[in-house]
Amino acid sequence: MTLRVFGITGWKNSGKTTLTCKLVEEFTRRGFRVSTLKHAHHAFDVDHEGTDSYRHRQAGAGEVAIVSGRRWAVMHELKDRPEPSMQEMLAQLSPCDLVLIEGFKRANHPKIELRREAALDRTPVPDEGGSIRAIAADHAVDDAKVPVFSLEDIAAIADMIALETGLGEPAA
Numbered sequence: 405m406t407l408r409v410f411g412i413t414g415w416k417n418s419g420k421t422t423l424t425c426k427l428v429e430e431f432t433r434r435g436f437r438v439s440t441l442k443h444a445h446h447a448f449d450v451d452h453e454g455t456d457s458y459r460h461r462q463a464g465a466g467e468v469a470i471v472s473g474r475r476w477a478v479m480h481e482l483k484d485r486p487e488p489s490m491q492e493m494l495a496q497l498s499p500c501d502l503v504l505i506e507g508f509k510r511a512n513h514p515k516i517e518l519r520r521e522a523a524l525d526r527t528p529v530p531d532e533g534g535s536i537r538a539i540a541a542d543h544a545v546d547d548a549k550v551p552v553f554s555l556e557d558i559a560a561i562a563d564m565i566a567l568e569t570g571l572g573e574p575a576a
Contacts, residue, residue, distance in 0.1 A: 407494060408569040411505040411515030413536070415525035418518040419555060423540065424506045430562045436501040436571065441493055443507030450479060502571055514568055516540055516553075516561065537568055 412420050412427070424440060431438045451458045451470075460468045461481060469478045482488075490511045497503060505513065512533040519526065519541040529536065538551045540561060545552045553561050566572065 406570075407503065408501065408571055409494065409503045409505055409513050410565045410569055411508060411511070411513050411535075412518065413507065413509040413515045413529055414518030414520070415523050415527075415529070418520045418523040419542075420506050420518055423516075423518060423555065423558075423561070424504050426558045427504055427562055427565070430558050431502055431504075434562070437499075439497045439500045439503045441490070441497070441503055441505045441508075443490075443505075445507075450477060502565075502569060511535075516565070518555065519543070519545065520555065538564055 412424050414420050421442075424442075428438050428440065451461075457468045457470045457479065461479060465481070466483075467478055467480050469476065490505065490508050490513070494503060505511075505515070509515075509529055512535050514537045515535055516538045517529045517531075517536045517540070519528075519539060521543050536550060538553060538561070539545055539548050540553045540555045540557075542555045551564065553564070
């Protein structure tokens, strides 16, 4: 199975997470299995002080797996090792129809750039490799060299992503 990936990129407060969630809902409604990969530019924790898994990590465990009847997660401590690449993280995911990638704006995969008037930075995202295939905005974009969508037109954005990735129609 070919790994189909499509990115959602933009500056802080441009609506990346909101669009990612709406696209997951849309593709899931269409019958596709969707995974996501999100890049964070800051330290983050999926558990917190006081939990058993947090205590395991604080004690020095390199990996902590937590399992329940509803979900499981593995936390891997990098310590002094470099951050894994996007490709290394994609290799960790289970098979699916589409991976939506939030962030990783400098990676060379097809993506849509979000532009929102309320964003802290409203300059276009640099696109040295030509990976930006479309723009979604809450305002007019006059100088675009790629298709422009309304941030609210989720179905049209999903159609463009399906076409771009070769996703097609869901299997029966």
